[in-house]
Amino acid sequence: MSSDFSWEHSTFVVTLTVDDDHIFPFSQIRHVLSNRRGLARIDGAVHGIALNSNYFMLLDKPMLRLEGSCHCGAVRFSVTSRTPQPYMQCYCSICRKTAGGGGYAINIMGDAASLKVRGKANISVYRARNTARGRRLSSARRYFCKKCGSALFITDPRWPQWVYPHASAIDTPLPQPAERVHIMLGAKASWVRLPDGPDEVQFLEYPDQSIEDWHRTRGLLLE
Ligand SMILES: [Zn+2]
Numbered sequence: 287m288s289s290d291f292s293w294e295h296s297t298f299v300v301t302l303t304v305d306d307d308h309i310f311p312f313s314q315i316r317h318v319l320s321n322r323r324g325l326a327r328i329d330g331a332v333h334g335i336a337l338n339s340n341y342f343m344l345l346d347k348p349m350l351r352l353e354g355s356c357h358c359g360a361v362r363f364s365v366t367s368r369t370p371q372p373y374m375q376c377y378c379s380i381c382r383k384t385a386g387g388g389g390y391a392i393n394i395m396g397d398a399a400s401l402k403v404r405g406k407a408n409i410s411v412y413r414a415r416n417t418a419r420g421r422r423l424s425s426a427r428r429y430f431c432k433k434c435g436s437a438l439f440i441t442d443p444r445w446p447q448w449v450y451p452h453a454s455a456i457d458t459p460l461p462q463p464a465e466r467v468h469i470m471l472g473a474k475a476s477w478v479r480l481p482d483g484p485d486e487v488q489f490l491e492y493p494d495q496s497i498e499d500w501h502r503t504r505g506l507l508l509e
């Protein structure tokens with residue numbers, strides 16, 4: 287197939303021929319993409335992401351709607367997200383114990399009103415007690431599949447407009463984040479080696495920007 291698309295914040299229009307897997311090299315336009323963090327739009331919606339510095343993937347559907355599922359397939363969900371960059375890694379004990387085989391969990395953010403769930407009967411909810419705060423019950427609700435244990439998404443009545451899907455449960459290809467933010471490092475497990483470099487930002491506790499602000503200030507908020 288062949289597609290016309292225009293790059294974000296640009297009048298630059300290029301026609302590309304893509305293969306059946308919707309993946310193609312973008313060496314001829316790499317300088318444009320690298321400035322735009324690898325997102326491409328058609329009619330305002332994001333339809334493509336850079337997989338790495340050599341290849342680009344065209345998405346069948348706009349990226350705004352993300353599809354997710356547990357491993358056994360008993361639960362499927364979808365949600366719209368204007369903030370799909372999986373950039374924030376949380377090393378707190380709850381995240382790494384419940385959803386963090388690598389020592390951390392990554393949550394993105396979606397619009398709670400748009401959340402659609404199939405297989406609700408297969409979901410359990412966990413409310414953690416925070417050992418660092420006198421075992422106070424956390425207000426966050428952690429949803430997981432009770433058949434296979436996959437972490438699905440989190441809600442919190444303090445922010446009822448948002449739902450926080452685990453990036454690990456999302457099936458829609460997500461972009462490689464422009465930068466990685468490592469948070470709650472005061473609770474990091476000793477065996478986890480932190481990556482080093484200019485795009486690896488570290489916080490002992492909470493980050494200095496909300497998920498929405500982080501996307502907005504980098505031109506990555508999807509409208
Ligand atoms: Zn499952």
Ligand SMILES: [Zn+2]
Binds near residue numbers: 379
């Ligand atoms: Zn955490």
